[in-house]
Amino acid sequence: xxxxxxxxxxxxxxxxxxxxxxxxxxxxxxxxxxxxxxxxxxxxxxxxxxxxxxxxxxxxxxxxxxxxxxxxxxxxxxxxxxxxxxxxxxxxxxxxxxxxxxxxxxxxxxxxxxxxxxxxxxxxxxxxxxxxxxxxxxxxxxxxxxxxxxxxxxxxxxxxxxxxxxxxxxxxxxxxxxxxxxxxxxxxxxxxxxxxxxxxxxxxxxxxxxxxxxxxxxxxxxxxxxxxxxxxxxxxxxxxxxxxxxxxxxxxxxxxxxxxxxxxxxxxxxxxxxxxxxxxxxxxxxxxxxxxxxxxxxxxxxxxxxxxxxxxxxxxxxxxxxxxxxxxxxxxxxxxxxxxxxxxxxxxxxxxxxxxxxxxxxxxxxxxxxxxxxxxxxxxxxxxxxxxxxxxxxxxxxxxxxxxxxxxxxxxxxxxxxxxxxxxxxxxxxxxxxxxxxxxxxxxxxxxxxxxxxxxxxxxxxxxxxxxxxxxxxxxxxxx
Amino acid sequence: xxxxxxxxxxxxxxxxxxxxxxxxxxxxxxxxxxxxxxxxxxxxxxxxxxxxxxxxxxxxxxxxxxxxxxxxxxxxxxxxxxxxxxxxxxxxxxxxxxxxxxxxxxxxxxxxxxxxxxxxxxxxxxxxxxxxxxxxxxxxxxxxxxxxxxxxxxxxxxxxxxxxxxxxxxxxxxxxxxxxxxxxxxxxxxxxxxxxxxxxxxxxxxxxxxxxxxxxxxxxxxxxxxxxxxxxxxxxxxxxxxxxxxxxxxxxxxxxxxxxxxxxxxxxxxxxxxxxxxxxxxxxxxxxxxxxxxxxxxxxxxxxxxxxxxxxxxxxxxxxxxxxxxxxxxxxxxxxxxxxx
Numbered sequence: 001x002x003x004x005x006x007x008x009x010x011x012x013x014x015x016x017x018x019x020x021x022x023x024x025x026x027x028x029x030x031x032x033x034x035x036x037x038x039x040x041x042x043x044x045x046x047x048x049x050x051x052x053x054x055x056x057x058x059x060x061x062x063x064x065x066x067x068x069x070x071x072x073x074x075x076x077x078x079x080x081x082x083x084x085x086x087x088x089x090x091x092x093x094x095x096x097x098x099x100x101x102x103x104x105x106x107x108x109x110x111x112x113x114x115x116x117x118x119x120x121x122x123x124x125x126x127x128x129x130x131x132x133x134x135x136x137x138x139x140x141x142x143x144x145x146x147x148x149x150x151x152x153x154x155x156x157x158x159x160x161x162x163x164x165x166x167x168x169x170x171x172x173x174x175x176x177x178x179x180x181x182x183x184x185x186x187x188x189x190x191x192x193x194x195x196x197x198x199x200x201x202x203x204x205x206x207x208x209x210x211x212x213x214x215x216x217x218x219x220x221x222x223x224x225x226x227x228x229x230x231x232x233x234x235x236x237x238x239x240x241x242x243x244x245x246x247x248x249x250x251x252x253x254x255x256x257x258x259x260x261x262x263x264x265x266x267x268x269x270x271x272x273x274x275x276x277x278x279x280x281x282x283x284x285x286x287x288x289x290x291x292x293x294x295x296x297x298x299x300x301x302x303x304x305x306x307x308x309x310x311x312x313x314x315x316x317x318x319x320x321x322x323x324x325x326x327x328x329x330x331x332x333x334x335x336x337x338x339x340x341x342x343x344x345x346x347x348x349x350x351x352x353x354x355x356x357x358x359x360x361x362x363x364x365x366x367x368x369x370x371x372x373x374x375x376x377x378x379x380x381x382x383x384x385x386x387x388x389x390x391x392x393x394x395x396x397x398x399x400x401x402x403x404x405x406x407x408x409x410x411x412x413x414x415x416x417x418x419x420x421x422x423x424x425x426x427x428x429x430x431x432x433x434x435x436x437x438x439x440x441x442x443x444x445x446x447x448x449x450x451x452x453x454x455x456x457x458x459x460x461x462x463x464x465x466x467x468x469x470x471x472x473x474x475x476x477x478x479x480x
Numbered sequence: 481x482x483x484x485x486x487x488x489x490x491x492x493x494x495x496x497x498x499x500x501x502x503x504x505x506x507x508x509x510x511x512x513x514x515x516x517x518x519x520x521x522x523x524x525x526x527x528x529x530x531x532x533x534x535x536x537x538x539x540x541x542x543x544x545x546x547x548x549x550x551x552x553x554x555x556x557x558x559x560x561x562x563x564x565x566x567x568x569x570x571x572x573x574x575x576x577x578x579x580x581x582x583x584x585x586x587x588x589x590x591x592x593x594x595x596x597x598x599x600x601x602x603x604x605x606x607x608x609x610x611x612x613x614x615x616x617x618x619x620x621x622x623x624x625x626x627x628x629x630x631x632x633x634x635x636x637x638x639x640x641x642x643x644x645x646x647x648x649x650x651x652x653x654x655x656x657x658x659x660x661x662x663x664x665x666x667x668x669x670x671x672x673x674x675x676x677x678x679x680x681x682x683x684x685x686x687x688x689x690x691x692x693x694x695x696x697x698x699x700x701x702x703x704x705x706x707x708x709x710x711x712x713x714x715x716x717x718x719x720x721x722x723x724x725x726x727x728x729x730x731x732x733x734x735x736x737x738x739x740x741x742x743x744x745x746x747x748x749x750x751x752x753x754x755x756x757x758x759x760x761x762x763x764x765x766x767x768x769x770x771x772x773x774x775x776x777x778x779x780x781x782x783x784x785x786x787x788x789x790x791x792x793x794x795x796x797x798x799x800x801x802x803x804x805x806x807x808x809x810x811x812x813x814x815x816x817x818x819x820x821x
Contacts, residue, residue, distance in 0.1 A: 072614050080611055097617040250685060253675055261673050268587070270594060270665075273613050277670040284673075464680060468646055468654075468661035475597065475666035476639040477604040 001031055001056070009055055010048075013083065020045045022200040027052060029196040030134065030170050037140065037171040037181065038198045042322025046172045047074060050136045054084055054109050059133030059167065063112045064157065066139050068092050068265075071112040073276075077298075078110050086110035090117050102126040115153035118160050127164055135166035137188065140173040141315060144183040152381045158189035174322055175202055175315040178429050202318055202428045206325045208451050209420040209439035211335045211413070220308060220336045221248075225255055230447075231332065232454040233258070233285035235304035238311070238320055240344050242266045242290055248308070249288040259283065264290040291320065299323075303453055304332040310341040312348070313406035314413060314427045330437075330451035337414045342407055349403035351375055351396050359389035416441070482538045483686065484572070486547070486557075486565045488520050492792070493554035500535050503527040507724065509756050512763045513811065517792055517818055521764075522578025525585075526693065573687040576652065577697040582722035582764075583704055586696040589717045591615050593699075594665050595623045596713050597638065601666025603627075604635040613665060626713045637709045645702045649695065655681050656695040663692070722764040723757075730757035734769070755808045762812060766819050775812045783813040791818045 003024055010016050019027075026038040026049050040046055050061055065071045068090050075086040087101055087108040105111065105126050117123055137143065143154045161169060171184060185192050214220050224237070239245040242264040249262035261275045261284050278284045280299060305324040311317040317335070325331025353359075354372045361367045362383060369380035382392060409427060416423050420439040422432050437443055437451050448454045473479070488499050498514040505525025515521045539555060542548040547561030557565060595613045602610050612620070627634070642661075650657040659681060663671045678685045703711045704718050721728050726749075733743045740758070744751045762769050787794045791814050800806050 076611055076614055080609065082609070092616075094616060094618075101617060249675065253679065259676075261675055269614055270591060271674060273611075274665070274670045274673045277611070278673060281670075466658040466662070466680065468650070468657045469643065471658075471661040471664070472639055472643055472646070475601045475604075475661075475664055475669065476635050477601075477667070478636075478639060 001028070006052070009052060013052070013055060013081075014048060022198050023048060026170075026198045029198070030168055031056060033168045034196045035169045035190050035194055036196045036198065037173075037176075037185065039173055039176050039181070039202075040198070040200045041202055041204055042174040042319055042326075046138070046174075047077075049172065050134055050170060051078065051110075053134055057133040057167070059131035060106075060108070060127075061110050061134045061136065062127065062132050062164070062166070063110065063136040063138055064115055064118060065112055066114065066142050066151070068114070070138075071114070075110065075112050084109040086112065089113040089123060098122075106130055115151060115157060119153050119156045124160060124163060132164045132166040133168075135161055135164060135169045137169070137171045140171035140184050141176050141180060143171075143187050144176070144180045152378055152385070155187060155385070158187060161188060161190075175318050175428060177427070180315075201425070201430055201433070202322075203421065203425055203430065203433045204322055204325065205433065205435055206328055206330050207321060207333045208330065208437050208443075208446065209321075209333050209424070210446060211337055211416075211420070211440065213337050213414070216338050220338060221251070223336065224248075224252070224306070224308075227448075228252070228258060228286060229256065230449070230454045231304050232448075233304075234279065234282060234287075234299070234302055235285070235306065236287045236289055236302060236323065237306045237308055238289055238291065240290070240309035244308070245288040245290055249286075252286065252288070258285045260286045260288060262288045291316070300327040301329070302326070302331060303329075304334060306332075307335045309344055310335075310337065310407070310410055310414070312345040312403065312410070314409050314424065315406075317410065317413070318424065318428075330453065332448065332451070332453060335414065342411055345407050345410075346404065349400045349407070351400065353393055353396060354379070356389045359383060359392065363389065482534060483568065484690065485535075485538055486542075486561070486568050487574075488518070488523060489548065489555055489557050489561070489565070490518070491557050491562055493551070493556045494518055496535075496539060496550070496553055496555050500530065500532070503530050503535075507760065509759045509763070509811065512760060513815065516763050516815075522575065522581060524578075524581050526575075526578065526581065571684075573683060573690050575690045575694055577694045577701070580697040580701045583697065583719055584700040584714070584717050586693055586700060588619075589700055589714050590692075590696050592619055592623060592714060592717065593710065594663075594671075595619065596626065596710075597642075598665045599623060599627050600634055600638045601664075601669075605667040607667060610667075622716070623713070626709075629712075630709060634709060641706075641708045641710045645699055648702065649698050652698070655683075656691060656698070659688075659691055660695045660699065723760055727757035727760045730754055731761045731765075731769070734758060734761075734773075752804055755804070759808070759811055759815070762815050771812065771816055775809060775816070779809050780813060780816075783809065787813070 006024060006027060007017075007019065010019060020040075022038060022040045023045055026036055026040075029036040030049065030053055038046065038049060050063060054061055063071075063074070065074070071088045071090060075088045078084055078086040085108045087105075087110070089098060089101060089111065090113060093101065102122060106129070111127070113123065118127075137157060142151060143157065169188070169190060171188070173184075176184065181197065182192065185195055212223060214223055228235075237248065239248065242262075245264050246262045249260045252258055252260045261278070263272065263275050267275070275284070275287070279287055302324045305321045307317070307320070311320065321333035324333055352373075353375075358367070358372060359379065362369050362372060362380060369376040372379050379392065382395065383389065387395065413420065413423060419432075419441045421435070425431065425433060437446070440446055443450065485499075488494075488503075495514055498511050498518070499520065501508065501511040502515040502520055502524055503526055505528050507524070512521070515524065539548060539550060542561065543550045543555075545560075546558060547564050548555045549558055591613070592615075595615055598610075598613055602608070630637070646657040646660060649660065659677060662680070663677060665671045672680060674685065674688055678688055681691075683691065700714070700718060703714055723731060729747065730743055733746070734740075738746070740751060740754050743749075744754045747754070758769065758774060762771070762774075787810075794810075794814060796807060796810050798806050
């Protein structure tokens with residue numbers, strides 16, 4: 001299909017006049033029935049790549065997605081648009097609902113699911129009854145990173161693709177080195193020569209990259225208290241734990257005029273809904289989040305992304321900072337570091353395996369995998385997919401080693417004595433991009449105002465005169 | 481959040497697992513009996529997600545701080561702990577409507593009402609393009625069917641019904657009515673976030689949960705007493721009795737004149753299970769069961785001789801060849817003495 005026709009569809013259904021770079025090429029490949037891997041930067045409009053084909057291809061579009069909250073958000077967005085029906089199948093859907101959904105699966109054009117749910121017999125069985133026009137793997141880097149993420153079910157996608165025989169497969173990610181790209185394709189069973197690879201630079205030219213080394217947590221807190229008001233907003237601060245996100249949100253509320261909320265997977269669905277919507281409507285200045293935040297929120301005007309803790313990898317970091325400045329306007333990616341910060345992600349790489357005897361007893365069904373502790377399900381998965389108990393220590397050690405390498409790479413970014421952008425791009429096999437402003441190596445005395453941040457002053461929180469009757473009248477459009 | 485736990489202890493030893501089980505909503509006879517004894521039944525199921533780790537950690541911290549003495553699976557407040565409890569009670573919201581905790585899982589009921597109010601509110605503004613609250617499929621379906629079943633009058637109906645409940649609630653504590661109304665979701669309003677609610681009402685974040693629970697329990701209780709569109713919406717979520725449905729069936733059969741053995745036979749349940757059902761009814765529905773039918777007077781007289789002093793200190797010592805039945809009598813007698821005060 002030619003670009004003019006596709007652009008017409010883009011404008012009619014999505015309201016955009018032009019494709020972002022990489023979008024048209026990806027769509028062209030997908031519509032031609034080619035298996036495609038699109039590596040487009042965060043904010044590059046990846047969901048459009050499987051939404052638009054629905055207007056041109058018959059059949060079901062199946063999307064494999066890693067996060068439950070992300071799936072629901074994407075499905076809601078499609079439903080809200082009004083042209084197609086979308087449904088979510090994952091562990092949050094109870095058995096009764098799942099049975100009802102499976103019985104009516106053909107009514108939905110978009111089906112969102114997780115690798116774990118897809119691996120279940122009834123789900124795959126029901127999907128086999130449908131014509132899958134497009135098999136989408138969102139956040140496809142998870143296929144390669146399945147080890148550290150402990151999502152071994154990603155390995156089953158190869159078999160699922162073979163079983164469902166989709167017209168074509170579309171793999172989407174924001175970050176993948178050449179090695180990771182090859183690894184993804186091998187693991188999903190697609191021969192490299194048959195796959196169209198669309199690769200855009202991971203560079204986000206409008207982001208200023210900076211690291212602030214501080215003495216300890218207290219110093220980080222003080223620094224945030226002083227810095228956040230200068231940044232304007234809206235922005236996101238990432239934490240590695242829910243507890244700390246909550247604590248910081250409460251603290252910032254008491255020590256500043258900023259409108260702050262915590263956001264993480266531990267929130268009840270209603271609270272998450274409220275915070276997402278308030279943030280979208282600029283009723284909040286700062287979100288203190290864990291990595292659960294962001295993937296489903298399409299907010300273009302984030303002016304900063306701050307990391308309070310050290311992310312586990314440069315890939316994760318690049319993904320998360322990519323949520324800032326999607327509107328192309330200047331934005332800040334700031335990482336706070338205190339000595340010893342690496343111990344948190346390092347701790348997560350350590351896995352204590354149960355004894356060989358215990359694993360053998362699980363393998364022979366004598367004891368339940370739940371008795372193997374937190375990692376029981378993962379160990380059980382390996383044991384039932386061709387691994388012997390004696391293979392697992394080596395496998396887990398290799399994974400831990402790779403995870404530590406990734407942390408070291410992240411530390412190298414913190415301690416980097418050259419251009420941060422250059423280092424970040426090199427990690428993704430990309431060459432230099434010279435630009436101004438760039439990072440704190442070139443501009444060590446940077447100020448938020450240097451790149452236009454802080455122009456929007458946070459709105460002061462108003463204490464309302466409370467009147468529940470008036471609130472009811474307003475909700476129900478009544479005069480009295 | 482866990483600091484509210486101070487309110488559940490006293491200067492006398494209390495069984496730590498009973499308090500944990502009560503909060504988690506575990507309705508074993510042991511939990512129910514002791515929870516009634518401690519006066520904490522209104523907390524039944526109040527913190528269903530409370531984990532063993534969080535709870536035990538809290539106990540340890542309190543013990544280290546000198547507030548609690550832990551011994552033999554029990555805990556009691558020290559003088560310092562009692563003072564801390566008083567300070568806590570003076571500075572925090574105290575739950576009022578916990579006695580209705582059995583009427584509904586208030587969080588599930590709240591989710592359903594929030595979605596229904598959102599639909600009605602958007603309908604009142606003739607808006608069809610909005611993002612509905614994301615709830616499980618069957619909840620969405622229940623609300624959708626309810627909505628389709630009503631005509632255009634639904635807006636005024638829902639508003640009037642909500643106003644009626646909130647008027648009554650405001651008489652108890654106007655903050656609860658404000659909290660309820662401003663947390664509702666509707667046209668161009670997603671309601672206060674938890675943090676905003678704390679700020680607007682000038683309360684601590686930890687109090688919000690208890691205030692919200694009270695507001696929704698009051699709401700559930702009011703709907704259970706009335707008829708109307710909102711009652712129709714939540715009726716399947718409302719319990720008519722504090723008993724489990726199986727225990728209720730046993731109670732009905734017993735009140736219908738059947739013996740424990742007959743019920744056991746007819747329902748194909750163990751005699752022990754039927755006894756547990758009846759004990760549940762005796763504890764949760766005081767005065768509704770003719771105790772004389774369950775506890776023969778000569779057995780009661782014997783127990784009176786055997787067990788004296790404070791009920792909480794009695795230790796069951798089986799003397800017959802049927803300890804199951806003997807324990808049933810013992811527990812019945814214990815409940816009777818406790819309820820008689």
